[in-house]
Amino acid sequence: MSQRPTLADVASAAGVSVSTASLAFSGAGPIADATRQRVLDAAAELGYSGPNPLGRQLRSGRSGIVGVVVGDALRRSFRDPVSVQLLDGLVDTIGPLGLGVLLIPGPTSPGGPAVDPLVEAAAMDVAVMLWGGTLDDPTLEALARRGIPVVVVEGHELSGVVTVGIDDRGGVAELAAHLRDLGHRRVATVTLPFGPERQGGLADLARREQIAWSIPRRRLEGLLDAGVEPVGVYEAPASLVEHGSAAARALLSGPPETRPTAVVAQSDMLAAGVVLGARELGLRVPEDVSVAGFDGLDLPWLAPDTLTTVVQPIAEKGATVGRVIQAVLAGEHPADDVLPVSLRVGTTTTAAPGA
Amino acid sequence: MSQRPTLADVASAAGVSVSTASLAFSGAGPIADATRQRVLDAAAELGYSGPNPLGRQLRSGRSGIVGVVVGDALRRSFRDPVSVQLLDGLVDTIGPLGLGVLLIPGPTSPGGPAVDPLVEAAAMDVAVMLWGGTLDDPTLEALARRGIPVVVVEGHELSGVVTVGIDDRGGVAELAAHLRDLGHRRVATVTLPFGPERQGGLADLARREQIAWSIPRRRLEGLLDAGVEPVGVYEAPASLVEHGSAAARALLSGPPETRPTAVVAQSDMLAAGVVLGARELGLRVPEDVSVAGFDGLDLPWLAPDTLTTVVQPIAEKGATVGRVIQAVLAGEHPADDVLPVSLRVGTTTTAAPGA
DNA sequence: ACCACCGTTCGAATCGATTCGATCGGCGCC
DNA sequence: GGCGCCGATCGAATCGATTCGAACGGTGGT
Numbered sequence: 001m002s003q004r005p006t007l008a009d010v011a012s013a014a015g016v017s018v019s020t021a022s023l024a025f026s027g028a029g030p031i032a033d034a035t036r037q038r039v040l041d042a043a044a045e046l047g048y049s050g051p052n053p054l055g056r057q058l059r060s061g062r063s064g065i066v067g068v069v070v071g072d073a074l075r076r077s078f079r080d081p082v083s084v085q086l087l088d089g090l091v092d093t094i095g096p097l098g099l100g101v102l103l104i105p106g107p108t109s110p111g112g113p114a115v116d117p118l119v120e121a122a123a124m125d126v127a128v129m130l131w132g133g134t135l136d137d138p139t140l141e142a143l144a145r146r147g148i149p150v151v152v153v154e155g156h157e158l159s160g161v162v163t164v165g166i167d168d169r170g171g172v173a174e175l176a177a178h179l180r181d182l183g184h185r186r187v188a189t190v191t192l193p194f195g196p197e198r199q200g201g202l203a204d205l206a207r208r209e210q211i212a213w214s215i216p217r218r219r220l221e222g223l224l225d226a227g228v229e230p231v232g233v234y235e236a237p238a239s240l241v242e243h244g245s246a247a248a249r250a251l252l253s254g255p256p257e258t259r260p261t262a263v264v265a266q267s268d269m270l271a272a273g274v275v276l277g278a279r280e281l282g283l284r285v286p287e288d289v290s291v292a293g294f295d296g297l298d299l300p301w302l303a304p305d306t307l308t309t310v311v312q313p314i315a316e317k318g319a320t321v322g323r324v325i326q327a328v329l330a331g332e333h334p335a336d337d338v339l340p341v342s343l344r345v346g347t348t349t350t351a352a353p354g355a
Numbered sequence: 356m357s358q359r360p361t362l363a364d365v366a367s368a369a370g371v372s373v374s375t376a377s378l379a380f381s382g383a384g385p386i387a388d389a390t391r392q393r394v395l396d397a398a399a400e401l402g403y404s405g406p407n408p409l410g411r412q413l414r415s416g417r418s419g420i421v422g423v424v425v426g427d428a429l430r431r432s433f434r435d436p437v438s439v440q441l442l443d444g445l446v447d448t449i450g451p452l453g454l455g456v457l458l459i460p461g462p463t464s465p466g467g468p469a470v471d472p473l474v475e476a477a478a479m480d481v482a483v484m485l486w487g488g489t490l491d492d493p494t495l496e497a498l499a500r501r502g503i504p505v506v507v508v509e510g511h512e513l514s515g516v517v518t519v520g521i522d523d524r525g526g527v528a529e530l531a532a533h534l535r536d537l538g539h540r541r542v543a544t545v546t547l548p549f550g551p552e553r554q555g556g557l558a559d560l561a562r563r564e565q566i567a568w569s570i571p572r573r574r575l576e577g578l579l580d581a582g583v584e585p586v587g588v589y590e591a592p593a594s595l596v597e598h599g600s601a602a603a604r605a606l607l608s609g610p611p612e613t614r615p616t617a618v619v620a621q622s623d624m625l626a627a628g629v630v631l632g633a634r635e636l637g638l639r640v641p642e643d644v645s646v647a648g649f650d651g652l653d654l655p656w657l658a659p660d661t662l663t664t665v666v667q668p669i670a671e672k673g674a675t676v677g678r679v680i681q682a683v684l685a686g687e688h689p690a691d692d693v694l695p696v697s698l699r700v701g702t703t704t705t706a707a708p709g710a
Numbered sequence: 711a712c713c714a715c716c717g718t719t720c721g722a723a724t725c726g727a728t729t730c731g732a733t734c735g736g737c738g739c740c
Numbered sequence: 741g742g743c744g745c746c747g748a749t750c751g752a753a754t755c756g757a758t759t760c761g762a763a764c765g766g767t768g769g770t
Contacts, residue, residue, distance in 0.1 A: 006725090006727085007726065008726080017751075018750090019751075022728060023728095023749085025727095026728075029729085030747060031748070031749085032749090035748080035749080049501045050476065051726075051728090052725090052726050052727070053476055053477060054412050054413045054725080055725075055727035056726080057412075057413075057755095058409045058726080058727075058728095058755050058757090059726080059727050059729085060755085061409070063409060065420075073443060073447075074442055074443040074446060075440050075670075078436075078439040079436065079439070084430055084434070084439075091429060091458065095471065100457050100459065100473045100477050101457065102455050102456065102457050103446065103458060105446055105450065117453060118450070121408060123408035123409050123412065145404045146404045147359055147404070241656050242655040273655070280659075300595075300596045300597040300631075301631060301657070302656070303635075361756055362756065362757060371720085372720045373721095373757080373758095374722090374758080374760095375720070377758060377759085380757095381757095383758090383759090385718060386718070387717085407756050408757095409755080409757085410756030411756080412757090413724095413727090413755085413756080413758095414725050414756080414758045415725085415757090415758075416726095
């Protein structure tokens, strides 16, 4: 037999019907031990390694696949450990449920199609969007058209999709209050990209009106909540160390009288870049300038320094997404979830100079 | 209609047979423009968003899925950018072919099952193993039993699987010759883990006999090829910065007379850790100790230093894997592939002290 | 006017498994 | 000894699409 054996082959070899053979593998339904053994022996004999997943999937209508839409090319998206740790928590949670993760790149090039072909045609039971998009996100629209339920991480409160997020606004507010209490009056901030166009550079007030994505907006609002009006806003095109360094050069090059005494970055990668960039400018951290981040990453290459940062439970967030997926597949309509964050004071912040 | 519409629904709404309706979507086979348009209109009317992938997959026997077995938990595996960039190159190449990547964690916990359930049961047309395993790898066995073709990255030359690798032995030899020419006589090395048990620490000769994985072996052999017999071998449990720092503490704590004047690390992450660890010990790099790595990563947080390293074409390796997959799916038996590497001299190596 | 041919469309088989209702056989109870 | 029940097994329908050979209608040529 040149073809791989099917359940029918095994059944006839074992002298039973296909339905009985199916029972022997699935274990659902009554079957005599002797019969099951006979089927399994026949299977081993024929080199049959279990039911073909495609047949099973068609019948059950389930593919067992969770599509994860990454917001960018992998190499960029996964350079920030946040995405990776989240994915890890997700995989750990849904693995035991028999679900697997299909990676779907976000919009790759400006010239290319708006959505990856996988979004249009791949088999999946549910989709997850890291870095939740906006309401008119073409990916979101395509998934809705296909009737695929969506879980959005850190998105707007959208109708028809479930979101899992954190209290980033409150966390930043707490951080800002900490800096305020340390005497900082000139605070600059480095933000995550405002939208898919990913501009980089100092953002004036007009630009700040155009924030499409919710994370940079909420974290900016957190500052204001604590009464901290930033003296400079730098929009990073991605959450990467080099963009943090560029931000430092842009924000900290002025004379000491007007130079910010503290910089709040919206991610730890950016904050680390700010620290390195500040040092390149000859500034001491934290004596000349305090730097704080967001995420609570472990950055061994920054040792012996540790960032002052807002710690978010990343793996737990991934696990929460996993549980939400489970609920959605069970036909439930889970509520949006917001996880708590906490301030961790490290060695990169101290009292403002002269305060 | 509570159910989602099927092709049959669309066909009857358009007044044609299902076979004709299928032709309208697939474009394979002759169909009158007017008829196709009628079918597409009916589909739009019913909210039918294209053929159900599960039905198509069963019929064609293809799932369009490439299973990628990551050698470890994601959060660890993807902390080294090498895996991520490789995956990125792979995704870029197979995406246009209509293929998607299913992430499959490697052996997670020592107590757990030897292979992830996805390896046993997930639908996939071909599997890729990052960090190729050994001959008796249970994952490899399971895939062989299922008849799923396998492409191994950086593995042994195995029968029945295609491997894609680089000339790491030659690259390390070139690097070692460079150090030798700089006058270094006491060279230590930090290796990648020898096998799945991932021990960490100084490796004596007995341990060096037990190298199960091929990468650490070949890169070690590269040293010997250049006539460099390492005065110390430190086995890292993973390719992470902190393990490099630990290696530096273990290898470089002795008195200057016996201390190695150069350290060759088998990855850039390890090398970066060695640089940081050496500095913590009060040693200057490269004046007191030269450090070299492998991979050719861009490490902005090491600025202004740049590692002396062996550059491998990571994205190109991923693209090669993609092309090999394409060939395998076309029924061909592509040959093993070995990509070239090149030495890049940075600021972390210089002449040996006193040489 | 008939035939051959070509471009379209249709019917039916097929992919590989799951599942429900029906059937079969054996056993216990009256 | 017969009836009923229960556990085990079987048949057939079903999931949703693709594909191949057959049928069909219309046109052009003789």
